[in-house]
Amino acid sequence: MGCGTSSKKGNTSEKVCTDLVSSTQLVTSALILENQQDLIVRAASVIQNWYRRYSARLKARQHYALAIFQSIEYADEQGQMQLSNFFSFMLENYTKTNNEDSALVTRLFDNTGLGNKSQDREEYVGLIDVPDSYDGPRLQFPLTFTDIDLLLQAFKQQQILHAHYVLEVLFEARKVLKQMPNFTHAKTFPAKEITICGDLHGKLDDLMLIFYKNGLPSENNPYVFNGDFVDRGNNSMEILMILFVCFLVYPTDLHLNRGNHEDFMMNLRYGFTKEILQKYKLHGKKILQVLEEVYTWLPIGTIIDNEILVIHGGISESTDLNILCQLQRNKMKSVLMPPMLMDQEVAVKTNKSGSVNAEPGKVESDKSPSEHLTKQEWEQIVDILWSDPRGKKGCYPNTSRGGGCYFGPDVTSKVLNKNQLKMLIRSHECKPDGYEVCHDGKVITLFSASNYYEEGSNRGAYIRLSYGAAPQFFQYQVTSTSCLNPLHQRVSAMECSAFKILKERMIARKTDLINAFELRDHSRSGKISLAQWAFSMESILGLNLPWRSLSSHLATIDSSGSVDYMSSFDDIHIEKPMKDMKSNLSEMMYRYRADLKIIFNIIDSDQSGLISMDEFRTMWKLFNAHYKVHIDDSQIDELASTVDFNKDGNIDFNEFLRAFYVVHKYEKPDSSFA
Structure with missing residues (x-):
């Protein structure tokens, strides 16, 4: 029967036909919709997987860049620690040096704090007037909260605190710090938390951000700042003044622990000395002399609620809190100045003419042996300032930094249990998230300087502790224009900077690297395997990096996987003041x-920036003898003569060092891991 044979039946049939068509359309639409949804889901899955891979590659690149920064930072610290061996060497060789050399060595140690007496306040502060034209902050002693606010507002406007007030603050801080024990004690209550901050390293914006988020120090808002206030950043003086002024206003509620950078010898390498001399051209040296002593009076740790130990670096299996509590901490002038005078049994006595008489087997110095730490005491402080935790059990030398030790979870448990403590909070290491928890929750590493290596390289963090509660972590990152760039741009910039400093490390060992490469290039083809190249890089540079993963950034690799090892130096070289200078000398310099x-x-005690030709030759001979760099004296004499441009018998040493700088011919395009 057709669809239209009868009106009644026809209507029914038409309705059935219409329903069938509608049902078919619905089914078809549903199938189409289902297919579209399936396509959308699959497309979303593809995009999601792509983004995850992309993010993972960015994370890997960021991880590699951070590994480069950290490895080179620790290698530099290792070099700094090795200077203590150099100074030991010079003391050991007093009897072997001629009068000229001995006079220079005497000057060296006269200016390193070994013979410095406590600075007189009136001699320094009383002779420095504040002119009416000075428009910076004027502090009123005794200090109050008003002075804290005044200082913060002035530093926000990039004003400089006058040297008179800087010295006043330092002398006042020294007076109060002298009354402090080696370990200060703090207590928390349910209604009174305490905030702990890690390394700041001269990054004023981070300190300002912490105070903005967490409040200014006060009786109801106590803080612990766990060392490394200075160096590397551009505002170490501002941070130091803010912390000391806050400390003087709230001496029982703001705790300042000494870090490994609260050390005048560290400041010479890592920037704070230069910052002071640039900001205080007239009185900078006086500030440095007073600051050198103030460092020695900083407490070496804080104990919270008799349960939590807060120290800058870490511990070792021989850490003894009883020894650390009883030693005279002000005897630790610098980690780079170990107590050699006692151990060497060398007498050094300077007569009025400046010559040196040295007699082995007898101790005669301006300071009695009681004014120096014992070797055991010195090592105890070095361990808590320089050590790092690791997952491996035991206690073994900190080969990366060259000072302190690596300590495992068993060492942590042993030391904490022995002293009836529950947790160790330390700083000293940059962490991507600003903090890290290890050793079964018993060790927390806290780092408060964000963007430490490069913009976007890491977040900063601080901790709030409340009685009987778990630590609360607060993360932040100072933002700037570059921080608003897309993540891939920030990672690329960080990566570029990391590979640049790695290349500089390579060029400084170019001769040694080439010798290592050629030793494995038996066919003299100029190529070696990737494994051989990676082994050579690690054995010479000792940076413990993933060389295989980094290889495409550092050398040309052919289709068979062989490395053209000379291509490692294609885009970088060291400028030389002498055209015919041997490569090994320029690399050594x-x-x-x-x-x-x-x-x-x-x-250079008078900060003239000049050094005589004789001093230069003597300094290099001593350095050469200790480091065994095998550079002929004739080469040094020729070099010294060449850089004495006006032939006045003096060398502008800063200009001389600037002659040995690395030139990057070009930057490689961003073909990275993405």
Whole structure:
């Protein structure tokens, strides 16, 4: 029967037909919709997987860049620690040096704090007037909260605190710090938390952000600042003044622990000395002399609720809190100045003419042995300032930094249990998230300087502790224009900077690297396997990096996987003041430029920036003898003569070192891991 044979039946049939068509359309639409949804889901899945891979690659690149920054930072600290061996060497060799050399060595140690007496307040502050034209902050002693606010507002406007007030603050801080024990004690209550901050390293914006988020220090808002206030950043003086002024207003509610950078020898390498001399050209040296002593009076730790130990670095299996509580901490002038005078049994006595008489087997110095730490006491402080936790059990030398030790979870448990403590909070290491928890929750690493290596490289963090509660972590990151860039741009910038400093490390060991490469290039083809290249890089540079993963950034690799090892140096070279200078000499000067500059700055007691030809030769001979760098004296004499441009018998040492700088011919395009 057709669809339209009868009106009644026809209507029914038409309705059935219409329903069938509608049902078919609905089914078809549903199938189409289902297919579209399936396509959308699959497309979303593809996009999600792509984004996850993309994010993972960015994370990997960021991780590699941070590994480079940290490895080179620790290698530099290792070089800094090795200076203590150099100073030991010079003391050991007093009897072997001629009069000229001995006179220079005497000057060196006269200017390193070994013979410095406590500075007189009136001699320094009383002779410095504040002119009417000075429009910066004027502090009123005794200090109050008003002075804290005044200082913060002035520093926000990039004003400089006058040297008169800087010295006043330092002398006042010294007076109060002298009354403090080696370990200060703090208590929390349910209604009174305490905030702990890690390394700040001269980053004023981070400190301002912490105070903005967490409030200013007060009796009801106590703080612990766990060392490394200075160096590397541009505002170490501002941070130091803010912390000391807050400390003087709230001496029982703001705790300042000494870090490994509260050390005048560290400041010579890592920037704070230079910052002071630039900001205070007239009175900078006086500030440095007083600051050197103030450092020694900083407490070395804080104990909270008799349960939580807060120290800058870490512990070792021999850490003894009884010894640390009883030693005279002000005897620790610098980690780079170990108590050699006692151990060496060398007498050094300077007569009025400046010559040196040295007699082995007898101790005669301006300071009696009681004014120096014992070797055991010195090592105890070095351990708590320099050590780092690791997952491996036991206690073993900190080969990365060259000072302190690595300590495992068993060492943590042993020391905490022995002293009836529950937790160790330490700083000293940059962490991507600003903090890290390890050793079964018993050790917390806290780092408060965000963007430490490069913009976007890491977040900062602080901790709030309340009685009987778990620590609360607060993270932040100071933002700038570059921080608003897309993540891939920030990672690329950080990566570029990391590979640049790694290349500089490579060029400083170019001769040694080439020798290592050629040793494995038996066919003299100029190519070696990737494994051989990676082994050579690690054995010479000792940076413990994932060299295989980094290889495409550092050298040319052919289709068979062989590395053209000379391509590692294609885009970088060291400038030389002499065209015919041997490569190993220019590399040596570049490699040890920071050490040489520190020694020069110590010798250059009048801060003239000049060093005599004889002093330069003597300094280098001593350095050469200790480091065994095998550079002929004739080369040094020729070099010294060449850089004495006006032939006045003096060398502008800063200009001399600037002659040995690395030139990057070009930057490689961003073909990274993405």
